[in-house]
Amino acid sequence: MKIAICQINPTMGDFPGNKDKILSFYREAVEKGADLIVFPEMVITGYPPQDLLLERDFVQKNVEILEDISNQVTVPAVLGCIRKEKSALYNSGAVCANGAVVYTYDKILLPTYDIFDEDRYFTPGKTQGVFELELNGKRRKIGIQICEDLWDHDYECKVTNLQKREGAEVIINISASPYHDGQLQERTTLIEEKVRENGIPLLYCNLVGAQDELIFDGGSLAYDGDGTLIGQGKFFEEDILIVDLDASKSQEITHIPREEMMYNALCLGVRDYFRKTGHADAVIGLSGGIDSALVACIAADALGAEHVHGISLPSKFSSDHSVEDARTLSENLGIHYQKISIEDTVTVYETVLEPLFGGKERNAAEENIQARIRGNILMALSNKFGWLVLSTGNKTELALGYCTLYGDMSGGLCVISDVSKTDVYALSRWVNQSAGCDRIPESSLTKPPSAELAPDQVDPFDYEVVSPLVDAIIEKRESPADLVANGADITIVNDLYHRIRINEYKRRQAAPGLRVSSKAFGTGRRIPIVNHFNGKINN
Template identity: 40%
Template sequence: MKIALAQLNYHIGNFELNTKKIIETIHAAKAKKVDLVVFAELAVCGYPARDFLEFTEFIELCDKAVVAIAAECKGIAAIVGCPSVNPKIEGKNLFNSAYFLEKGRVKAKVHKTLLPTYDVFDEYRYFEPNTQFELVELMGKKIALTICEDLWNVDEDPLYVKAPMDELIHLRPDLMINIAASPFDYRHREDRLEVLSNNCEKYNLPLIYVNHIGAQTELVFDGGSMVMNANGHLIDELKYFEEDFSIVEFNSGLCAFEAKEVSIGGAWQNEDNDKPLDVSGLETIERIYNALVLGIRDYFQKSGFSKATLGMSGGIDSAVVLALAAEALGKDNVLPVLMPSQYSTNHSVDDSMDMINLIGCKHETIAIKDIFDSFQTALKPQFKDLPFNLTEENMQARIRGVLLMAISNKFGYILLNTSNKSENAVGYGTLYGDMCGGLSVIGDVYKTQVFALARYINRNGIIIPENIITKEPSAELRPDQKDSDSLPEYEALDKVLYQYVELRKSSREIIAQGVDEVLVKRILKLVNTNEYKRHQTPPILRVSPKAFGIGRRMPIVGKYLS
């Protein structure tokens, strides 16, 4: 039996596009004498559809698309993910389903059992869990068909819940097929390989796994669809961050696939997650880079925009965002705007221009000194002789935000936010100023990782001038200002943030690792007291296991300071 893995980029709610892609792939597979083509979880409607799933018309369009796809499955079978309704169930009557299509019709439906509600997931809000377990049959072979988390549970997990395969294995299947919508983070490939390999060994069955690629607002899906034999050895692995298509020949037995095992590039086991954040690994930074480029590109294409603007300060954050945007959208579709003040240094302007010239994009320069002076004059009756402080610094940031949003509105550009995760964590940013924008590109990238990204961007030649990378970070909102005036050194800051945000360690646990108690409590207080700012940030492209945004839900007025 020839089985094709179809790893495609879907668009939520774009039934015409998604159906067209699926049908074209079915025809291509049929031309190659494929017997079964496998698509990803909720491929028909896109993932995550969220509250679209509460609209009756949306579900009707899903049904209509499945009927159209099934009509093309003559002489070939397909597995495709789509919501399904069971009108006999009261309350939530919607399932996250895998449709088995053959002979022009829906031959079977398998529903997802384990509905995730952790981190970015909220499937139990919409779907009912499966309670009945049956196999799918094709060409005399029995297939255990599961959906994403249904094959992620392992016995060693302290939160282990009985998985569908524990039931299906009693029906003596020949093959496992898992369709998934598994979002990217920079550790996820190793997790995925390890868990799926362990389950192949546990059930002594080969596996076909098909995942999404593409970005859906904050979430990036990296692909990495794969084939494993019953020993848990990787037979085939599809591309990352690209659409891909692969065919394998399936037979019965331990070595079920007629293909050579492939190298997986190192051990599957993760590094000790409790170790301090390590940003030096080239593979991790390369993954983050590819995810961010895909995230920007898909956000624009799926939103119907083509051009971006951003504030260009001469610092490393805006430089990295400019480089990423130019790669994702093309240099002619990115407009950096320089907005120097009386506190901006000459080298910041020069460094910005050096990078703009290296990339070859257009730019605008709008000095803000006169605007800032007029604001100060207007507020003189209220401020009187009060000293210059954070208020005046924030005024400059908000002036820049107004100018950038004006350009965005007038010319139809999306404003890219350039704040990093370290700044977002401790509130080192101005609401309605440097925190504004339509998309936060590096909001899930720590400052130390931003430096590593800059080095990676320059791997084949200088794109970001060396002076931007090596000079001390500064917001340049007052004379001789440095980030270190207000914040701990970024290397120390990021290590504590990683322990608290990603690993959810308490102050006591972090201090026990040898970190200074005063520093830890200062940082954690900054994180918790600035939650109100993060509730007002643009969508953040998620690249870590725990990003700010939909996957981290904290109360604004909570008292707990860990």
């Protein structure tokens, strides 16, 4: 029995385009001799539709497209869709055969945590989803489940076990499971555990592509009943994985180095964000530092160097080496480069504001004027030429509020907002190592990080200490007491926790960012702006 796992990249709400893509992959799978063809969760609509599910026409169009596709199906196919019954919506898998929808399965376990909010929209299914299909001349009992149905550790209902009891000979999980660092290990461990427990093959078909902040990595998996891996889809690209349950050979799981996985995820996130929003060119403010250098590399690899515009915006505080590093980076990447001095503009601002400031000592107000002028220039270029501004703040800086609203935070997408400062350096070193040359100038990697908004300024943090602590607070939800108990300095911990708390208002106004960790700023982290819980511990 040959099963085709089609991990494809739909576009949210592009019903005609998604239909054409599904049918194209379907026909190719038929030509390759598949007996059953499987597509990911909610492949007709894209995932997650969020409040589009409250739009009656959106749901109805999904129904019409499913009917159009099923009319053209001969070899049985499974594809994710929305099912409506009276006032209830279901996250469903449709089984199509002989020109019609012959079965539907409604997802039982609805995730409502982090970036998932399915309980807001969907009604949980009640039946176990085991169906009989004639495949290659033989009647087979197939268990269909959808994404979270597999991740049942925190639920009383164990969908896979129930399907085994109902006589399923093979389990097919259609999924829209977004990438985050370490996710592949979590998936393989879970699937191997389920196969060992139930002793039947399990095929996992995952979505690929990016939707707003989420990046779906594909990497579909197939295991036989002995728990042996017999197939693995490509990462971060569309693929058809053909698995013969009667004749497939075992293979080793493909593990890609952590930095390469994260970098490729970010490239796909940028590429799809541009393609799906109708943009072609990016503009980036190049400071000569490591953050903007990494963002420029990602943009060049995602969009093509000819579609990336690097703008150096020096002030009187910018060092010669920073301007030179920005120029060298642009040459190394082959991107368009331009230098625009902001000195005269800063002088005009300061002249206008001087009588209003009343002789008060210079502070962050004057420093941030520079950042905001840069942001205004980048946005003007965006408006004039249709380029999308990529902001370059990293997760550690955004957490601590070390960024300027309407300045360096300006942009249409924040590429590395979920990448810690520690990982910015790790990814940048990987970029150079994988290229066999210094795409990113070595001096950008080795010089002390600085915003260069004042004389002899350097960032006020030891990132080797601070960055892991910030990750522990955000991603692992560790309290100050936990961190201090594990040896962290109490003064540093209290300061970090305070900064994270008081800067929520900034993050609410930030450009959307690409999620690559288990807990990113965005839809998966909901913290009130007005918040008097400080969490500090006393000395």
